[in-house]
Amino acid sequence: MSEISSAAATAHVPAAAAPEIPKLPPRQWAKENLFSNPFSTALTIITTVILLTISRALLSFIFNPIRQWDSTATNMQLFFTRAYPDEQYVRVWFCLAVILILTSVSMAVWQAGSSIPVARLGRKFLAGGALLGILTLLAPFSTSGTIKWLLAAACVAVIGESTRRFASSGGTERTVNSLTVLAITLAGLAASLWVVPYGHYTYVANREPRVLAEEGTVALTTKLPWTIMLLIAVSAFLLGRWIRDRLPTNPTRVTLLILWLLSPPVLIYVVLRDPSFDMGHVFSTDLPIFVSYAIGGALLLSWLTRPSTGEAGRIVAVIILIAGFCTFLTPMRMVVRLDMLTLAVFALAAPTFAGGPRNRRRYVLGWLGVLSVMSWLITSINTPSTVTVPGGFFIGGFSITLMVAVFTLVLSFPLGIALALARTSTMPIFRLLATWFIEFVRGVPLITILIFFSIMVPLFLPRGMHLGEVAAVVIGYVLFSAAYLAENVRGGLQSVTRGQHEAAEAVGMTTAQKTLFIVLPQGLRVAIPPLVGHCIGVFKETSLLAIIGVFDILYIGRIVIPGQTEFMGSTKENLLFVSVIYWIFAYQMSKASQRLEQRTGLGER
Amino acid sequence: MTDTTPVEPTDGQTRDLSGARDMIVCENVSKWYGDFQALDGVSANIKEQEVVVVLGPSGSGKSTWIRCINRLEIHQQGRIVVDDVELTNDLRNIEKVRSEVGMVFQQFNLFPHLTIMDNVTLAPIWVRKKPRAEAESQAMALLERVGIPEQAEKYPGQLSGGQQQRVAIARALAMEPRIMLFDEPTSALDPEMIKEVLDVMKALALSGMTMMVVTHEMGFAKEVADRLIFMEDGQIVEQNTTELFFSNPTEDRTKAFLSQIL
Numbered sequence: 001m002s003e004i005s006s007a008a009a010t011a012h013v014p015a016a017a018a019p020e021i022p023k024l025p026p027r028q029w030a031k032e033n034l035f036s037n038p039f040s041t042a043l044t045i046i047t048t049v050i051l052l053t054i055s056r057a058l059l060s061f062i063f064n065p066i067r068q069w070d071s072t073a074t075n076m077q078l079f080f081t082r083a084y085p086d087e088q089y090v091r092v093w094f095c096l097a098v099i100l101i102l103t104s105v106s107m108a109v110w111q112a113g114s115s116i117p118v119a120r121l122g123r124k125f126l127a128g129g130a131l132l133g134i135l136t137l138l139a140p141f142s143t144s145g146t147i148k149w150l151l152a153a154a155c156v157a158v159i160g161e162s163t164r165r166f167a168s169s170g171g172t173e174r175t176v177n178s179l180t181v182l183a184i185t186l187a188g189l190a191a192s193l194w195v196v197p198y199g200h201y202t203y204v205a206n207r208e209p210r211v212l213a214e215e216g217t218v219a220l221t222t223k224l225p226w227t228i229m230l231l232i233a234v235s236a237f238l239l240g241r242w243i244r245d246r247l248p249t250n251p252t253r254v255t256l257l258i259l260w261l262l263s264p265p266v267l268i269y270v271v272l273r274d275p276s277f278d279m280g281h282v283f284s285t286d287l288p289i290f291v292s293y294a295i296g297g298a299l300l301l302s303w304l305t306r307p308s309t310g311e312a313g314r315i316v317a318v319i320i321l322i323a324g325f326c327t328f329l330t331p332m333r334m335v336v337r338l339d340m341l342t343l344a345v346f347a348l349a350a351p352t353f354a355g356g357p358r359n360r361r362r363y364v365l366g367w368l369g370v371l372s373v374m375s376w377l378i379t380s381i382n383t384p385s386t387v388t389v390p391g392g393f394f395i396g397g398f399s400i401t402l403m404v405a406v407f408t409l410v411l412s413f414p415l416g417i418a419l420a421l422a423r424t425s426t427m428p429i430f431r432l433l434a435t436w437f438i439e440f441v442r443g444v445p446l447i448t449i450l451i452f453f454s455i456m457v458p459l460f461l462p463r464g465m466h467l468g469e470v471a472a473v474v475i476g477y478v479l480f481s482a483a484y485l486a487e488n489v490r491g492g493l494q495s496v497t498r499g500q501h502e503a504a505e506a507v508g509m510t511t512a513q514k515t516l517f518i519v520l521p522q523g524l525r526v527a528i529p530p531l532v533g534h535c536i537g538v539f540k541e542t543s544l545l546a547i548i549g550v551f552d553i554l555y556i557g558r559i560v561i562p563g564q565t566e567f568m569g570s571t572k573e574n575l576l577f578v579s580v581i582y583w584i585f586a587y588q589m590s591k592a593s594q595r596l597e598q599r600t601g602l603g604e605r
Numbered sequence: 606m607t608d609t610t611p612v613e614p615t616d617g618q619t620r621d622l623s624g625a626r627d628m629i630v631c632e633n634v635s636k637w638y639g640d641f642q643a644l645d646g647v648s649a650n651i652k653e654q655e656v657v658v659v660l661g662p663s664g665s666g667k668s669t670w671i672r673c674i675n676r677l678e679i680h681q682q683g684r685i686v687v688d689d690v691e692l693t694n695d696l697r698n699i700e701k702v703r704s705e706v707g708m709v710f711q712q713f714n715l716f717p718h719l720t721i722m723d724n725v726t727l728a729p730i731w732v733r734k735k736p737r738a739e740a741e742s743q744a745m746a747l748l749e750r751v752g753i754p755e756q757a758e759k760y761p762g763q764l765s766g767g768q769q770q771r772v773a774i775a776r777a778l779a780m781e782p783r784i785m786l787f788d789e790p791t792s793a794l795d796p797e798m799i800k801e802v803l804d805v806m807k808a809l810a811l812s813g814m815t816m817m818v819v820t821h822e823m824g825f826a827k828e829v830a831d832r833l834i835f836m837e838d839g840q841i842v843e844q845n846t847t848e849l850f851f852s853n854p855t856e857d858r859t860k861a862f863l864s865q866i867l
């Protein structure tokens with residue numbers, strides 16, 4: 001009886017958990033993974049030797065006394081913003097603050113960060129200390145230098161080991177949020193600005209070291225702003241947490257995304273606005289045009305999206321389209337024409353989105369959004385009316401790299417997707433035009449396009465219309481990027497199976513609905529890796545702007561700083577610094593793409 | 606499979622549908638893929654509330670025919686009229702027919718990036734322009750009808766094949782179609798999952814839906830079908846009421862086919 005009951009009891013026990021893979025002691029681990037047979041032993045030894053040689057070479061390069069690292073530290077402002085006027089510099093900090101606030105709030109709302117066991121953190125410190133020790137031994141230091149660095153390494157290792165002990169002593173596993181670690185690290189860096197005089201440089205003239213600038217130039221001007229930035233970021237994160245806990249998730253996220261999309265045009269306006277700019281033209285011409293289109297278009301579209309309007313709507317839409325084309329026959333403002341054409345496109349698509357009051361309101365809001373962005377862009381490009389978009393630009397360095405990359409990507413994504421859709425469409429005209437465009441642009445080198453747009457486009461523009469050089473180049477770059485992007489997206493679209501198309505058609509979806517709800521979401525997800533590759537490529541290839549005379553970060557590091565009398569020939573140091581900056585951003589992009597893939601992978605088989 | 610209503614087997618007893626009107630009319634439908642003729646003068650009428658099972662060896666054109674009926678394939682000759690709407694190149698007619706005709710595929714073809722609930726409600730909201738709340742309550746009712754209301758928030762990849770196919774049926778039903786087409790709905794399923802899908806289909810047939818089913822499930826055909834159509838080489842070889850088809854096939858090819866699969 002007892003045997004039966006025990007058998008029954010075991011039957012109810014869930015299947016045993018998979019056996020835990022035992023953690024090997026270091027020596028055994030090394031034996032199994034590194035020295036398991038003669039070949040792997042040889043491989044291990046050769047790799048170690050190569051790694052050590054490279055590290056030593058790199059360290060000898062960095063710590064060579066003839067390296068002028070001060071040239072990098074002193075020229076931080078040049079690197080990041082070029083010669084942005086000092087008295088207006090608060091605008092740059094303002095932009096940075098806005099970006100930081102958006103980032104922090106988004107991180108809180110999207111619940112970024114994970115909890116790390118303190119013990120693992122301790123182990124990382126321990127390993128870091130050991131690595132630092134090894135590197136110190138490799139580096140070409142004097143004896144006192146070696147001892148100093150070894151002491152530092154030992155300190156790090158001791159901190160790590162004691163943290164580990166402390167964490168494992170309590171019995172329960174202690175964890176810490178990765179964002180807390182990040183905040184503490186950043187706080188440490190900000191605090192170091194108050195202590196260490198970065199950018200206090202000397203140079204050898206007539207064999208006599210001389211201090212040129214006042215002490216701690218960089219630290220002096222940036223310690224207060226950076227501390228404020230840190231405080232802003234932390235408080236924005238707390239605000240984000242408060243928002244996350246109290247407001248509904250989805251509307252918050254949508255609002256944040258919209259803010260992110262709006263931030264580039266707004267920030268560029270903040271940075272580049274001419275202080276002596278006259279708003280008269282905007283109030284007298286641009287705003288009235290915008291307002292009349294906004295009100296008229298909204299009324300028209302809310303009528304067209306009413307289900308009872310029916311086929312009459314299409315006729316009205318076609319009339320608007322024809323009228324839009326006719327505007328090109330008579331002289332008038334470009335804004336009026338473009339707004340008219342956009343309105344026609346919205347009117348043509350309106351019956352597809354017809355429905356209840358909620359759908360209609362959403363559609364009208366979409367029109368208002370597109371109209372606002374378009375009006376803003378046109379207004380800012382038309383120099384006589386508003387902003388000095390980078391014409392005689394005084395901004396440069398890394399900020400111009402970022403600006404060009406962001407604008408190129410933001411504008412070329414919709415264009416690229418549209419091109420990909422056109423190329424896969426069943427309508428021959430669209431397919432033909434898209435194919436020609438893509439094949440033409442892909443056949444021309446980027447430099448050609450950049451030079452063409454910077455020199456030729458201003459010649460083709462109608463009289464009275466000016467386009468800043470960078471704006472012209474960005475347009476060319478957008479076209480170039482869109483052509484490549486379209487091919488990546490097309491690859492993704494083609495991976496969507498025929499069955500998905502058929503299922504969408506079988507439930508009665510129109511082509512637009514099928515594309516929007518079924519094909520694009522799946523196709524774009526597949527295309528994430530090549531798309532991120534493309535983003536990184538666009539980001540790095542902005543360095544070609546130097547050819548048409550834009551002072552981007554690479555140009556500054558390669559030509560400008562090594563040409564300063566104090567830092568003659570400091571090319572190598574600055575190139576290394578520039579490549580580190582590029583790497584940090586590119587690496588963050590690929591990390592973001594991995595996270596994006598994981599998130600969107602939800603529900604995949 | 607617990608929630609579907611038990612099915613009373615009709616055992617091939619023919620319902621009297623002679624007075625019903627024609628839901629699908631096919632006249633001399635032909636289709637070619639390049640030089641290969643997939644359909645060769647197919648003519649058949651399907652009446653309202655009738656359940657027709659199409660049989661035949663693979664490559665006989667059954668799937669092509671059924672897919673022509675909601676114009677996933679385009680026929681090149683002949684006429685197809687669905688619920689008094691003729692299928693032509695006119696997009697409005699195609700949209701009308703597709704919203705009247707539900708289709709269930711062999712490979713389920715659920716939308717993998719959407720939850721089960723979104724799979725079912727997407728078309729009612731955007732094609733039928735229903736308010737979301739109404740579409741969701743209807744979707745819940747349908748999911749209950751096919752026996753998987755508890756899976757609504759999952760993704761298709763997390764469901765078994767049989768569950769996925771039942772969601773696909775619910776998705777088609779959400780458009781409130783008057784005709785349902787089934788293209789080998791159980792061929793991609795493991796044997797133990799076939800029954801749960803067939804039970805849903807039986808319940809649907811009993812509720813009076815007009816159905817056209819391509820299948821190799823003879824048990825289902827015997828039990829539920831009003832009429833059987835046997836196809837080979839793109840032609841209809843024989844069609845008859847279920848009883849007569851199995852007891853007294855007239856054509857030699859039908860006999861050979863039946864002797865192989867029964």
